[in-house]
Amino acid sequence: MHAHSKLKTIASWVFALLFFLLAAVAGTYPLAFKLGEGVLDPGDGVLNTWILAWGATILARNPGQFFQAPYFYPARDALAFSENLLGNLPLFGPLLAFSGDPVWAANAFLVLSVALTGLATYALLLRWTGSRTAALAGGLLFALSPVRMSQVNHLQLFGLWWTPLTLLATSAFLRGARWRHGFAAALCLALQFSSSVYLGYFLLITLASYVLARLWRTPDLRTRTLAIRGAMLLAGTGLALGGLLWPYLRLSRTWGMSRTLRDGTALGADLLSYLSAWPHSIPYGGRLAAVLPLYAHEKYLFPGLVVLALAAWALGWAFSRRREKLSQEARAVAFAGTVAWLLSLGPTLQVRGIITFLPLPYAALFYLVPGFSAIRVPARLGLMVALCLSVLAGIGLSRLIARHGTTPLRRGAIAAAALALVLVDTHHRPLTLYPRPVPSALDRALSRAPMGPGVFVPMPTYKREADGILESGRMLLTLPSGRSLVNGYSGFFPDSYLELARHLENGPTPEALDALAATGVTWLGVRYDQMTPGERLSWDPAEVPGGLQLLWREAGQGALYRIDRKPKPSPLAATLALPPTLSGDRAFTLALTLEAPHGTWVAPAPAERRALRISWQGASPRTEERKVWLPLSLQGSRSIGVPMRTPRKAGNYLLTVEGPDFVATSSVAIGSQAMPDTLTAPIQAQVSWQNPPPPPRVLAGQRLLLEATIRNEGGNVWRAATTWRERLAARPEWLRKHPRWIFDNGAGEVGVAVRWTEKSTGAEIAVGQARPRRYPLAFDVFPKETYRFEEHLFAPEAPGTYVAELRLADGFDAVAAPLAQYEITVE
Template identity: 35%
Template structure:
């Protein structure tokens, strides 16, 4: 065995030992625990699903989370490249937790080894290569509050650069094949890193074409070969992301994590430097990404940059500059909470020019290119200064030891994962018919980022689909589709009249109530509501671990189609869609149903025509049978009118019942009908509350008129905009507050939600467009029987005080106090009582 091979083997063994030590104690709990209960659970679930379906490409994209959406695997990183690496472990053990932890540990060794290969090929210096490998892998391990698998598995970046430089050195086809395969592998592990690597390869490819001695035509043909190979592999792998974007959209610049320059001085809390005064001071600010490269990296990279002996100084200086500049994001700040020092950074151009950047959540991850550039420059720096050092071996050992210490971020926490399925899980897995389920306890708030417990529950319930073999409408992912929030809001207060009907219409069949996992007071509140509705569900399994219920099948008559009706009111004509009670067709859609409404009126002044375009809500509550479309000005003297509605329904996804077909609804009103006005279903209560910010609350629909204490009061509001300029120029999002005052006049319950919750951002509302917003208000169990009043108002977000409320400028509804109107009265029933068998008679 030659010295070179022996050095390579020793380097790999060294990296493997370091990987185990730096990730300790992951190795001793690899089969049963993860380092967090969020992203790590998501990654392990993704690996398990991928490996199970690698040979079933049609089923692979449609994971069991966020039912009934398709392409749900692609709502986050699909990790297909990582699944190929994990497949032998999962095939042998059936344990995705073990496979995840092996990759978690091995990611350091893979990144270090790939960087070692790159630097050794450039310098033929094993010491420089080992040092660069440790530095690059160590910077990756320190990234973020808890590194994700797709961030750690970045070995394809240095490996791709290795093949790129080899291609320009000898121009052989096998280097082009290696470049195409390594790029495809990295992009299939992490689309983020594949995108970043693409821009790194473009910059370095141009640099090599300009400065390399290889004939440009030969190098260009080899690069085209690499591109064709990578494209042929990646197009079928990545195309489902295009399909998934139809459901989840992209991220605006405001949704992408802001960046502060102080992040370059931030280290993890358990790091060697975390207790030093300067680093401790930085931890006081709201930074997330820990990007400090380390003193060894910075010192040696500076030497490598200043020494002009190496021809590789220029390309890796460019790579460092590219990664540093783009990682700043669209605006330069000192701290996250500071206003921008400079806007219009280069990243902004990428975000506008390339749609793929609109999926990115953390632009700072592009610093991986700078990390690799700095690590290689550090290796070059060591090679340049070693000959001038009197005791180079000792200095190298000291630098390597310090590099290892700088790579250590502290012990990783361990959270146990379930290792066996319960009897309830087994019952679900044995169902031959698809049985979508929900599980309790579940999320506790809609503000998921502020509640780790809710995120943990979502992640664990999604992971359970691997052994329950059934889908669920909730999930944990990089993107949350619109219907998730409709589901989540109902699960917060489940069971309720509309909540049960909604889940049934969604296709959910099973409700699992676990015995464990509840927080103090949480179980009692849930069981109090459950007692009101236990007769509506069928108990099929019970044991020490919990209970399992089935929802009763939907009522017959669900195939009825909606109708177009109208109601004349003064000089306005209201046009509605009326759903027959019990109809489930078109009530829930994955994409908004679109419509075009054309109206023609004949009168003394001739023919009047109006055209209205819009979208229906994606989730129409079961108690809403009348949906207003528009109010058309109708002058007196109209003798006849005709309305034609073209309705293109939204997608129903993976649900089994027939979809709503495309419809053309027509309504013609003759003179006698106009004089009498058309009938409108009861339950649609007009309000006409005009607020000083340009908003108009048109009407209210309630789920009932009498409720039990402990039940959920559900109602739907219909909004429109009367002054678009004033509405869109509001500095803060309007928040709707709803208070319930009991029979004694005391406020007994309340809830505040942004006015655009469950709909498009409020600044996108058009003047005259009608927007629906559903509300759920939990009633206290000790609520006094008798009449109770619903009181509503608006205030700018962050200023809930009475003085900041928007004034109510008009309306026939009485004001309870300034800026608060009494919109409805409900009856609270005496206890004991039970929710009705038919919730919406």
């Protein structure tokens, strides 16, 4: 009898696995039938495919180099610019070994992740309810939830099966405080974190809310043994994850990487997002409220009517049966889902795309919880809301069967009807497949290039939506060769990438080639077929530029060059630009001008932000260190901003800034009277401009150099950067007029905004990714001082006559009247 029961249990699990595999194949159609033929997203999807393929490859060859990914050269620990997806490799690795094709393996991984997530939710519900029908329905609701499936372009969000298993193990640990259950919960939590830092934090929030609710309502669980063992397991998990997360902390310190509440404000869920259905959903797409604010693709969070109805039934039963164990679980899950819903709204309430600036709890967690600031898209917490609703729906269905399924026939009818409704609720249109990256003639010619680091142009500065597609494809295609690339794509970009990209905006100039050679780049690949007509003007010269050796060329396609250039070395001189007097105990970003007078100055390796030693000698001596980005190489002169805080005591001081290869000194008086600035008073727009106009006629997509010398004729300091603490300390009357200080929108931070309009209609158009595009000041501009603005912009890609307009901007808002306008005809 015991053997028969065991076989029956095994058979039921095999059936569940096959059920969810079939559901995954159907729910991801046509992906399972075209695994190697396309990608679900040509940008982020290809990037995640590359990350998984890199991880599986390097762990088999040299695990110690896991974070030394061959992109964003010469930056170290480059993999830490993105999620490392390590916890997904036990599934992805065998798929890659079997197929030898990263795209095939990534697509198969996504299909299997849907099945495994459903199976994990099934295990949780089966343990809690004892109903296989309810467990199948709940697992299916979450595995194919429209909230999940709307994120198919984000492969990193699909390795979610550890979350239901963590809840299952934690529930058992709370009931008995057994080590085996605690170890299982800790292991699942660690695996979820290693699969995705995003999902790890989401799970931590959900888990903390669930445990808090269980302990609050069930005093019997609050034992000393539980507390001690739980603390030990949590500490052990944290230590284990420390090694995985350490490169991210190191990179954050090296490059100054951090998110701001601006991201959370823009990417938080709208209040009506939970009524906004995924457009691909057949029963709901286009029938419910279509809330389309910024980044709408992150905010399709309507879970479906069936899951809502069953979850409501579960809650009604749970609050009427408070003493039952399943009722306690249901109420704890409901509380966790409510917390996730509230945090998904981000730092401020939004309604139909209108930001109300009503503070929400997310803002407090952003500043108080270590690592929480890495969560760029709060709306993705809707995944945890979907999980909690699916679990509640499974509980609701189990109670419905228990109440009305008094006979086998009735139970069968309820089960069949429920599963049919679930299938209808999760039904959606076939997924869209995009062409996979394929090698070009230039890629095939790369075998002729030296094996050292190289760069492809056009090298984007991410002013256009398609730039991510361009770079992620290059990364995937060069992975088999192991070549290091200056190119790369991620949510973060090192300053070295942006600097080299700006050097290459004007073609193979001597300055650009010296910068590449100084960095150690040995080859240059040019893709004419990926350029606009305007870009080809600079990169298709009649003669090979000096310092380049032509290795391959094909008309209209591309060219491959060896870089053979040795920059003439030059010493580095530095001067500080200060007003005669500064306010005491205030934060400023002061201008430091660097100059290489006799050739090219090359920064010492490694490429990273440099620590500058800042010392004040005078009435109250003090010394501090600040990390800033210095150029990789420099010809001529450039001004950079150095943040520092002035001494508190008034008097005369000698300010010294010491960095690699330079020392700059300047005398300055520190006064006790506060200097008015744009944080405590409105911008004064008394500004004079001196600027050469751009060419009146350009080609579509051509890069334009906009230059302007701006003079601050007002009485306020134009601040380049402010902190939330400074905004908190600003005048109360200013805060009443500008309540956005807490949301880090850059209040008081001055920049130059560029706005494009059609001349005939006056309608504003988007050129690149934003309208208007804002360029922050590099350093504070004091009254009667000047600032040199120089930026390359893309011309519109549609022919016509346009007006490019420049304004001063405070935070997100252009606050000054147009200060320069240029009429430009695009051909």
